[in-house]
Amino acid sequence: MFQEVKEGVFIYDTIVSGPKVLVFAGVHGNEVSGIDACKRIIEDAKSGKFVLKNGKLVIVFANLDAIKLNTRYKDINMNRCFDEIDSSQNLSEYNRLKTLKELFLDVDYFLDLHSTSSKTEPFILCDESDNFFAQSLNAKFILNGVDKFKMFNGISNFYAKKNGSIAINYEAG
Numbered sequence: 001m002f003q004e005v006k007e008g009v010f011i012y013d014t015i016v017s018g019p020k021v022l023v024f025a026g027v028h029g030n031e032v033s034g035i036d037a038c039k040r041i042i043e044d045a046k047s048g049k050f051v052l053k054n055g056k057l058v059i060v061f062a063n064l065d066a067i068k069l070n071t072r073y074k075d076i077n078m079n080r081c082f083d084e085i086d087s088s089q090n091l092s093e094y095n096r097l098k099t100l101k102e103l104f105l106d107v108d109y110f111l112d113l114h115s116t117s118s119k120t121e122p123f124i125l126c127d128e129s130d131n132f133f134a135q136s137l138n139a140k141f142i143l144n145g146v147d148k149f150k151m152f153n154g155i156s157n158f159y160a161k162k163n164g165s166i167a168i169n170y171e172a173g
């Protein structure tokens with residue numbers, strides 16, 4: 001069963017040893033497929049339809065303000081802010097991320113669930129070293145190397161990767 005440990009952060013801890021999985025949905029508040037999927041998992045755990053056998057699953061509705069507004073972001077694109085937060089600026093996304101960063105410690109697998117604004121098949125962004133995991137997730141293609149471009153600095157999955165996780169960004173199309 002999930003416990004909401006802080007607003008929008010749900011933890012299902014089996015207390016049986018196993019992987020710690022961290023799932024983010026709604027980093028972009030108007031990308032509802034991941035949000036809906038995570039809500040369903042939480043509901044299914046409540047009703048007993050979904051039972052986690054071991055390890056720990058953490059589900060985070062990341063950008064709460066943007067989710068409420070049904071917009072991509074409120075003040076700044078959250079998915080460029082994971083590496084660095086400018087504490088001098090009072091922005092919704094910075095304030096929220098400050099409360100979420102501790103969740104990235106000791107994570108075995110990180111998934112960030114997105115959907116695209118233009119029509120495409122589902123695909124995954126990740127580091128090449130995590131392709132073995134990405135290949136198990138049924139996307140049409142895998143994009144490696146976007147972290148080499150400055151415009152993609154501060155993306156969640158590369159931040160998780162730096163913290164030692166196997167990490168992917170799933171774009172549901």
Ligand SMILES: [Zn+2]
Nearest residue numbers: 028031114115
């Ligand atoms: Zn997105």
